[in-house]
Amino acid sequence: MKSFAEITSTLLPLDRSNVDTDAIIPQQYLKSVKRTGFGVNLFDNWRYQDPGLLGQDHSQRRLHEDFVLNQEKHQDAKILLARENFGCGSSREHAVWSILDYGFEVVIAPSFADIFCSNCYKNGLLPITLNDGDVDYLFEQVKADASYQCYVNLDSQIVKDENDKSFSFQIDEFRKYCLLNGYDEIDLTLQHESKIKEYEEKLKLTSPWLFAAN
Amino acid sequence: MQNKTLYDKVWQNHVVHERDDGMSLIYIDRHLVHEVTSPQAFEGLRLAKRDLWRKDSILATVDHNIPTTDRSAGIDDVISKTQVDTLDQNCKDYSLTQFSMLDARQGIVHVIGPEQGASLPGMTIVCGDSHTSTHGALGALAFGIGTSEVEHVLATQCLLMKKSKNMLVKINGQCQSGVTAKDIVLAIIGKLGTAGANGHTIEFAGSAIRALSVEGRMTVCNMSIEAGGRAGMIAVDDATIEYIAGRPFSPKNEHWELAVKQWRMLNSDEGAHFDSEIDINADELQPQVTWGTSPEMVADVNGSVPDNVSDDQRRALQYMDLQPGTSISDIKVDKVFIGSCTNSRIEDLREAANIIQDRKLASNIKLAMVVPGSGLIKQQAEQEGLDIVFKAAGFEWREPGCSMCLGMNADQLEPGERCASTSNRNFEGRQGKGGRTHLVSPVMAAAAAVHGHFVDVRRYL
Ligand code: SF4
Numbered sequence: 001m002k003s004f005a006e007i008t009s010t011l012l013p014l015d016r017s018n019v020d021t022d023a024i025i026p027q028q029y030l031k032s033v034k035r036t037g038f039g040v041n042l043f044d045n046w047r048y049q050d051p052g053l054l055g056q057d058h059s060q061r062r063l064h065e066d067f068v069l070n071q072e073k074h075q076d077a078k079i080l081l082a083r084e085n086f087g088c089g090s091s092r093e094h095a096v097w098s099i100l101d102y103g104f105e106v107v108i109a110p111s112f113a114d115i116f117c118s119n120c121y122k123n124g125l126l127p128i129t130l131n132d133g134d135v136d137y138l139f140e141q142v143k144a145d146a147s148y149q150c151y152v153n154l155d156s157q158i159v160k161d162e163n164d165k166s167f168s169f170q171i172d173e174f175r176k177y178c179l180l181n182g183y184d185e186i187d188l189t190l191q192h193e194s195k196i197k198e199y200e201e202k203l204k205l206t207s208p209w210l211f212a213a214n
Numbered sequence: 215m216q217n218k219t220l221y222d223k224v225w226q227n228h229v230v231h232e233r234d235d236g237m238s239l240i241y242i243d244r245h246l247v248h249e250v251t252s253p254q255a256f257e258g259l260r261l262a263k264r265d266l267w268r269k270d271s272i273l274a275t276v277d278h279n280i281p282t283t284d285r286s287a288g289i290d291d292v293i294s295k296t297q298v299d300t301l302d303q304n305c306k307d308y309s310l311t312q313f314s315m316l317d318a319r320q321g322i323v324h325v326i327g328p329e330q331g332a333s334l335p336g337m338t339i340v341c342g343d344s345h346t347s348t349h350g351a352l353g354a355l356a357f358g359i360g361t362s363e364v365e366h367v368l369a370t371q372c373l374l375m376k377k378s379k380n381m382l383v384k385i386n387g388q389c390q391s392g393v394t395a396k397d398i399v400l401a402i403i404g405k406l407g408t409a410g411a412n413g414h415t416i417e418f419a420g421s422a423i424r425a426l427s428v429e430g431r432m433t434v435c436n437m438s439i440e441a442g443g444r445a446g447m448i449a450v451d452d453a454t455i456e457y458i459a460g461r462p463f464s465p466k467n468e469h470w471e472l473a474v475k476q477w478r479m480l481n482s483d484e485g486a487h488f489d490s491e492i493d494i495n496a497d498e499l500q501p502q503v504t505w506g507t508s509p510e511m512v513a514d515v516n517g518s519v520p521d522n523v524s525d526d527q528r529r530a531l532q533y534m535d536l537q538p539g540t541s542i543s544d545i546k547v548d549k550v551f552i553g554s555c556t557n558s559r560i561e562d563l564r565e566a567a568n569i570i571q572d573r574k575l576a577s578n579i580k581l582a583m584v585v586p587g588s589g590l591i592k593q594q595a596e597q598e599g600l601d602i603v604f605k606a607a608g609f610e611w612r613e614p615g616c617s618m619c620l621g622m623n624a625d626q627l628e629p630g631e632r633c634a635s636t637s638n639r640n641f642e643g644r645q646g647k648g649g650r651t652h653l654v655s656p657v658m659a660a661a662a663a664v665h666g667h668f669v670d671v672r673r674y675l
Contacts, residue, residue: 022641031297035361051647055293091358093342111409172235186365209466
């Protein structure tokens with residue numbers, strides 16, 4: 001997995017709540033059997049006027065010029081700033097893949113949907129939860145000046161802006177450790193191989209029907 | 215011993231290892247697999263040269279991409295076909311149990327799990343799909359996972375996670391005739407909001423839940439995720455055990471006796487602690503219709519779209535092309551979809567057919583379709599003559615799959631079209647770019663098909 005340590009970047013303000021995974025990446029792109037190439041279809045229905053298909057040349061499609069992702073001034077942002085319950089809806093990890101593939105490394109919001117959040121951690125995308133007031137502040141700053149930047153440091157769990165205002169955020173120790181080191185969770189789990197086997201043997205005795213041939 | 219909730223019990227039974235910070239390794243009993251969220255997981259497994267941990271825990275099927283029209287000639291859409299073929303190939307390579315497109319047992323993954331007896335009480339059940347919460351209706355801990363987690367379960371039979379909080383949603387009283395499981399869950403979401411149960415496992419309880427059939431309970435648990443709850447659960451009772459008995463994958467003989475004994479304990483202890491609790495009175499519930507682009511934007515059929523709207527609601531109404539204050543019964547629909555893992559089981563079809571019987575589609579309905587949840591449900595419905603009832607009214611009778619619930623196949627709304635749909639999500643573009651979705655129960659969808667706009671189905675009953 002990709003590791004994450006720190007970043008300094010401008011922010012892209014997506015001022016809507018309950019942004020669902022269907023909006024992040026619409027259904028037709030889920031037909032891909034790959035993990036890559038979704039960035040061009042991030043927020044596809046909001047970004048383009050005409051409908052798109054997997055594998056087509058998207059550079060020819062008509063843009064919704066006023067959609068924030070299409071605005072020149074936010075082109076380099078690596079931090080996506082969003083509202084509450086970001087990533088609700090389906091479990092499609094394609095949502096996280098498309099955000100990463102587009103070039104974001106951090107999403108800041110007042111809250112995230114559970115499955116989306118766990119998908120972030122598995123891919124090295126850092127979801128940061130700040131309170132409503134702090135998120136409001138960040139929106140105000142970015143809207144006033146698109147070149148406004150923040151510094152994010154995972155180890156010290158801090159977001160700091162160019163006015164030296166800083167916000168600390170919470171993250172599970174284990175998640176942090178995996179992200180900082182880019183660890184593969186499967187490897188970590190397989191360190192407990194004998195425990196899993198032991199559990200399974202016990203289960204065969206107590207609930208044998210779970211293992212009866214289908 | 216501390217009093218435990220149903221969720222506490224099932225969780226505790228599956229902890230393989232717990233770290234000091236609470237991060238736990240949880241054993242997974244059943245892994246359901248479909249074509250959309252699995253190819254990258256199998257690919258990851260191959261790249262890392264890892265083997266599958268436990269093949270007999272897996273049941274696979276195709277549902278999202280497949281056509282609902284004649285399938286004998288295969289799939290026209292090359293990209294969809296690739297995804298379906300990839301699952302077929304993976305199942306072949308790893309010798310997994312799969313119901314492929316032409317198998318009568320094929321269907322929507324959340325319909326076939328319980329139907330086959332592959333989803334059982336007390337199990338941990340996962341699938342790369344958020345509506346895995348459906349299976350919680352049987353007293354299982356069932357939740358959706360992402361593709362990396364699919365790979366993790368394939369490789370280790372476990373997941374790394376923290377225990378969530380407990381929420382109790384109690385629906386007391388009794389629903390009036392014509393008010394269904396779908397209306398209960400839409401009302402719950404309306405009350406909780408789409409993020410109301412984030413970080414929680416919901417237990418649904420109360421007399422109105424007890425009175426539901428197991429299929430109705432699945433409808434309720436199915437939409438837990440629409441309130442933000444990754445899992446929804448319902449305690450085991452006689453109805454649960456009766457439902458499971460005799461299904462192909464259910465325990466047999468002496469295993470059955472042993473299993474039932476354990477399942478009987480799958481309920482919350484008296485006085486168990488819930489982190490939050492809400493009560494709903496079923497007596498007062500009316501049929502529900504969503505008017506916006508989030509399932510929480512819902513109203514009584516005799517009510518109207520709100521007058522005073524927030525920014526999000528205004529944006530939703532714009533997308534839906536509705537004015538604030540519009541009466542729900544004034545909303546005309548173009549298409550009707552009866553199907554999805556929420557409402558495509560035999561009882562749903564029976565109830566809808568009952569409304570349609572000897573009636574015709576309203577003239578403004580461009581298309582009305584019924585998509586059974588599985589091949590076996592389709593067969594059953596045909597034996598009962600339900601297909602005849604639907605077809606006589608002007609409905610199309612299709613092959614099983616996800617279909618217009620998300621429009622990955624050809625079944626989609628055109629931009630601007632408005633649909634009465636028994637599915638679970640009314641997000642922008644969910645049923646096709648620019649399409650407008652109103653979520654309703656099967657009987658409400660049937661009544662809308664007959665009238666061409668929403669009507670209170672209770673007037674038929
Ligand atoms: S029917 Fe709809 S919600 Fe259910 S699994 Fe299929 S696409 Fe998902």
